Amino acid sequence: MGKSEVQSIPIHRPEPNLICVPAPCKSVLHTNQFANSLEKLEITEEDGREEIEEAAKIPEGYEKYNNQMAGHVNDNNIGMLKQEGMVLKPILKRECGERETGFYKNLSFTLDKTISELKNFVPKYFGTKQLTVDGKTREFIVLEDLIKDFKEPCIMDIKIGKRTWDPNATLEKIRSEERKYQDCKRDLGFCIPGFQVYKLSNNQLVKYDKEFGKSLNKERAEDAIKTFLNAEGTRMCRSLIVQFLAALWQIQYWARNQRQLRLYSSSILLVYDARRLREKMKFGKLTSCFKLTRKGSLYRPMSLAVLNKNNECDRIPTGFSGQLTKEGPILKSPRSPSKSVNLEMPTIASNNTWSKSISSLKRTHSFQNNYDKDVQCRKQDYTYLLDELNTEQKTECWAFAKMIDFAHVFPAENCDIDRNYLDGIENLVRIFEELLIESD
Numbered sequence: 507m508g509k510s511e512v513q514s515i516p517i518h519r520p521e522p523n524l525i526c527v528p529a530p531c532k533s534v535l536h537t538n539q540f541a542n543s544l545e546k547l548e549i550t551e552e553d554g555r556e557e558i559e560e561a562a563k564i565p566e567g568y569e570k571y572n573n574q575m576a577g578h579v580n581d582n583n584i585g586m587l588k589q590e591g592m593v594l595k596p597i598l599k600r601e602c603g604e605r606e607t608g609f610y611k612n613l614s615f616t617l618d619k620t621i622s623e624l625k626n627f628v629p630k631y632f633g634t635k636q637l638t639v640d641g642k643t644r645e646f647i648v649l650e651d652l653i654k655d656f657k658e659p660c661i662m663d664i665k666i667g668k669r670t671w672d673p674n675a676t677l678e679k680i681r682s683e684e685r686k687y688q689d690c691k692r693d694l695g696f697c698i699p700g701f702q703v704y705k706l707s708n709n710q711l712v713k714y715d716k717e718f719g720k721s722l723n724k725e726r727a728e729d730a731i732k733t734f735l736n737a738e739g740t741r742m743c744r745s746l747i748v749q750f751l752a753a754l755w756q757i758q759y760w761a762r763n764q765r766q767l768r769l770y771s772s773s774i775l776l777v778y779d780a781r782r783l784r785e786k787m788k789f790g791k792l793t794s795c796f797k798l799t800r801k802g803s804l805y806r807p808m809s810l811a812v813l814n815k816n817n818e819c820d821r822i823p824t825g826f827s828g829q830l831t832k833e834g835p836i837l838k839s840p841r842s843p844s845k846s847v848n849l850e851m852p853t854i855a856s857n858n859t860w861s862k863s864i865s866s867l868k869r870t871h872s873f874q875n876n877y878d879k880d881v882q883c884r885k886q887d888y889t890y891l892l893d894e895l896n897t898e899q900k901t902e903c904w905a906f907a908k909m910i911d912f913a914h915v916f917p918a919e920n921c922d923i924d925r926n927y928l929d930g931i932e933n934l935v936r937i938f939e940e941l942l943i944e945s946d
């Protein structure tokens with residue numbers, strides 16, 4: 507079995523520290539409907555053949571999971587699979603599989619209050635399943651797909667803990683783990699093995715692989731989190747940060763109190779829907795109307811934070827009047843007159859050749875560009891509206907953090923706090939709290 511490799515072809519560098527890796531073209535076009543509506547989706551014969559070959563390796567009714575940020579894949583680059591809102595994680599090492607399934611089973615049966623609380627922080631567990639992939643029959647852990655409702659999933663895998671090897675690790679394993687992500691683990695108590703982000707600036711899906719993660723130090727890891735949040739060079743979306751913090755505070759509170767488990771090499775998966783973020787930015791709501799009321803310092807636990815979720819102004823205006831015609835949905839009057847699109851061509855004021863050429867220049871460059879942009883925006887609006895109409899219910903929560911990967915969970919030998927895990931969580935919380943202050 508090999509490890510998950512994202513092709514490392516730098517395509518552009520928005521800043522010197524970050525290596526941008528293009529997503530497979532098909533996935534960009536497929537998942538990015540805005541781009542899709544403007545560019546033709548070209549599937550070459552070779553692509554088609556690859557698809558057929560791949561399908562032959564994966565049982566019918568299942569698909570390769572393309573949103574796997576880290577973790578194990580086989581020699582043919584097949585790792586996790588997906589099926590109807592679920593992901594299937596292959597068990598490649600027996601002991602790891604037993605520990606992880608044991609962990610999830612324990613959650614379903616436990617009467618212990620602290621352990622039971624964990625159910626709120628992890629994906630739903632649906633048991634195990636045997637499948638034959640690539641001619642090999644394997645057992646899979648079946649879990650809820652955390653991004654199943656997202657149109658443009660942004661995902662960051664953050665492995666928690668300075669120490670990422672468990673008590674059964676061989677000397678060789680300890681050495682190999684200690685060599686990886688050194689700076690980040692030492693200074694932050696976590697590392698970032700992979701993430702992907704739909705950039706709002708250019709509508710492009712960009713993936714960052716584990717080699718990128720290994721190159722990070724404290725400062726660059728913090729920059730990477732900003733990149734993930736689409737917060738480079740722009741104001742940050744406060745409600746995005748608050749939603750993450752809400753989840754992280756709860757996990758922090760749990761980790762501060764639990765004394766039964768040791769979580770080695772376990773991850774926090776941060777996920778959000780860039781589509782919803784784009785809507786927020788587009789409708790002029792860079793800052794959220796979530797009200798964060800706290801008594802005292804920012805470093806107090808979750809219980810002191812009150813999120814004003816019912817606030818009227820946090821609703822995203824869709825512009826949809828509620829009426830549908832054969833031509834499509836009827837929109838309400840333009841959001842703001844200054845933003846309304848004038849589809850008429852400008853009239854040429856004079857007959858003079860010089861002013862004619864200026865006009866035509868304006869038309870081809872400035873006007874035409876603006877015109878194209880306006881049409882693009884309209885198309886994007888319609889795509890959103892249609893998506894909304896197709897979705898039964900728009901979930902309020904479009905960003906959250908969950909705990910994943912319990913292949914190295916052990917019982918605590920002494921009834922002590924899991925400092926290794928807690929330190930990582932506290933640093934992560936601190937970074938998000940600082941971002942919250944910055945976003946003020």
Ligand SMILES: Nc1ncnc2c1ncn2[C@@H]1O[C@H](COP(=O)(O)OP(=O)(O)OP(=O)(O)O)[C@@H](O)[C@H]1O
Pocket residue numbers: 573574575576577578586593595629649650651652653661663699700771773775910911912913
């Ligand atoms: N429930 C889930 N929903 C959506 N994506 C998931 C889920 N569980 C895992 N993933 C994706 O799969 C990746 C790998 O998951 P996980 O860490 O559990 O695998 P692993 O093989 O044990 O990894 P590692 O080698 O880092 O120990 C994650 O980074 C994440 O992108």
Ligand SMILES: O=P(O)(O)O[C@@H]1[C@H](O)[C@H](O)[C@@H](OP(=O)(O)O)[C@H](OP(=O)(O)O)[C@H]1O
Pocket residue numbers: 509599602670686699716771913
């Ligand atoms: O980030 P990288 O470089 O991919 O490092 C891997 C990562 O630490 C995995 O968590 C680990 O799997 P386990 O959790 O199963 O130990 C794997 O060990 P492995 O090579 O022994 O599979 C490492 O190679």
